Amino acid sequence: MGFKDEVAYDQHMDMLHLPLTANPSPALSARSINETDFSQIQSLPVSPLPRPIPTSQPQTVHSSPETPASDVLVHFASNGIPPTNHVPRAVSEPSLRSISSLGKPSPVQTAQQFQPSPAVSQRTLREPNGDSAQIIVSGRSSSITSMSLFSVPSAPASADGSYRQSPSAISTSVMTPRASVFPASSDQVEVGSSVGKASEYFGVETRNSPSTVASRSPAISPRSILGMSLGPTTFRRPAVRQSITGDSSSYSSSGMSSASSRPPPDRSASVSSVSPAGNTTDTDLTVHDMPKPSVPIPIVSSTPPKSLSWHCRLCMKDPHSIKDSRRAMSDEYFARRQQLIQEDRARRVDTNKLQRLTNIEKRADNIVRSIRSAEAVSVWGTESTTIFDYTPDDTTPNVFPGMAFLTGRDIVMKTRLFQILSKMPKGALLHAHLDATVNVRVLIELALGQPALHVRSPASLTANNIRAMIPEFKALPADQFSNLISLTDQAYPRGGWVPFYKARETFDPALGGPAGFDDWVVRALMINPLEAYGTHNTTTKIWAKFTSTFRIGHPLVYFMPIWHEYIRRFIWSSIEDGISYVEARINFLAKYMTGPDGEENVPHREWLIAFDAVVNEVKVELRRQGREDEFVGAKIIYTTIRSITCEELNWYLEDCLALKKEFPHLIAGFDLVGHEDSLKPLIDYIEPLAKFVERQKEVGVHVPFIFHAGETLGDGSAADMNLYDAILLGTKRIGHGFSLVKHPRLMDICREKGIAIEVCPISNEILRLTSSMPMHPLPVLVNHGVHVSLCSDDPAVFGNMGLSFDFFQVLVASEVTGLITAGEFARDSIKHSMLAEDEKANALALWEKQWQKYLSWVVEEFVDVPKN
């Protein structure tokens, strides 16, 4: 990316408009999702089908008028791998591709499509059970219209009647639509693919409704209930009584006639089935050639189903032959099981929200899940390679959803999911170190306009030494301006200051000229993939590099003429990314910043005056543009470094109090920053910190603690123990809290007291607390009911400007999050901000308005994304 592009990149809108509107890959366009997947499937080797496809003629299962059909329970069985949109790579990419291409059960979408009957009652992920995992989706529908089943041809049944499916078999399998209908009892109809060598099956039960399943409506689409199994799997075939008739096939549990090995698209079938009680049930089956991708997400739904019935689908016994008493026991077990699942999932931070979704929320969430699922294949799947194609010396980045951000960012920016998230109203940004919030190429641009700024190097720069040479910057008083003109001239005197703009202008063309100068500076101010994932691949080593970026960048940012513009750029780029409020951590360690005269003479209160002025100016400009609803303001969290002595801390605390008194609307809290693993823990400062609380009462101001704590892999280490002290000292939020999940009691306290966690996913990954997003503890917090707000931490160092990237990484990496949950993070960020109550209410109201507008945009803009 050239300098201009990088600048444009920081003007976030430009960034968004560049690659995204152009739909970088046909595979990424909504229209082409199916087509693309279809062609992928077509190209897979075709295995002989264990049984034919239902006919191209509509088949109808006749239902007696009195057949109840209101409560719907969809069972989906897969192997031991929970449904996920990021199946571990080890499973083998081809099988991942097959799954995602062919669709997976999508509880959200299924639930949605059970409408308009309002009582979608249950969506549950059953955890892996032995070598199987199941999803139960249940809800109410007045009709079942069309459904398709897809299965993988599996190995022949073993002696015990079970079927085993190996990953390699899957990787070369063609998905086969299959369907069957069999009566479960007099008041139930089941539809399943349980005949033949299918390695998965599902059933739909209907009961207790005045309507019949025969009614034709698009209430449930095939792809909403798709399922397949993956990996080593054993499934027992449930016995089935069925007959399916059509123009080209007719088969039953005991066998099937063969038809074509692949069906034409969108075949319809009507299936006739007679229950043991003699009732006839009608179901229209539409067998689609290609299901559309969807993502299964376990989410608690609003109300439990009125009743749950259960048939053992993992045993070979005909469910209808199981004695009533056994069935009753099963019912009871599964009712209790349901209850337990319900109670467990009810802890999630978003449970309330998920129980009251509007149609538009459901549809927008559905779209995001569909796109995520499609892109798990088209973007993050390795389309042309199998695990066997990789070689030991392969240096290709490991591509998967939630992959290492520094190598994945360019891919992220091309996705439709990113396009969606970049437009999302993010709420508040609660954790960002101000001096690392503006793109470093923009910072270079700002520095170029300052004649007082100079740069030096330990030696004249050459091709051989440039990687080892670290730049140093300084604003000098006019009488010390330098006459030197080049850092790359052989005559350059070691350590001599060169005017910044001159050094760039004269940079040796052999070293890349001005662009080479920019790259040299950028390398010093950012962490690159080689460092994060190679040379500095531990928390300690990467922190050495990380700290150096602040030390080197400090003289550029803490120079009053740049300070103004820096804050301005930060706030505008935040607004463009949908952030409506900011609490920036400012490092006040240096008691003075450099003024326009090149002297270190600007005290802290003037830093705040400048900050205030810029925020007000931005607000005025927004009002002028009629955009005042987009931004409610910015505050400051006073920080200093946890390397100072207690005496020094006392000075900073008093300084903070004085600033709070003078700028009560600006100072939002107090924090100690720096590497927790190597610097001082909170307990070392316990006296001054406790005294600070008393001093606040004396002075009559309130400065809440908002501590960094637990940004560590330690367990019981001093850094980890910071969590205890932060909580005992009454912290309002916790910065990072990465190790919090190791402390069940502390998680409880955070949940009960509403202590939100400022989670910085990309920061955590780059600073090596986790090497991939799927292993980030965020879902544990969310499922435990601990509120979180997503934060960027140091976007200038990591390249995650705004919040879109962090939302993206979280969204693709875990099933815990969909668009609705992302919305909850945004809502929570405002709720847990330090805004005054009236400001908060206003900010929340404005956000809700933006959110509704945004949901409408998602639904309209992505209308072509298939419903699942």
Ligand SMILES: O=c1[nH]cnc2c1ncn2[C@@H]1O[C@H](CO)[C@@H](O)[C@H]1O
């Ligand atoms: O993730 C973090 N944890 C702790 N300290 C941090 C983090 N990011 C930045 N800083 C610290 O904040 C100061 C700049 O404002 C720097 O000292 C930097 O080390």
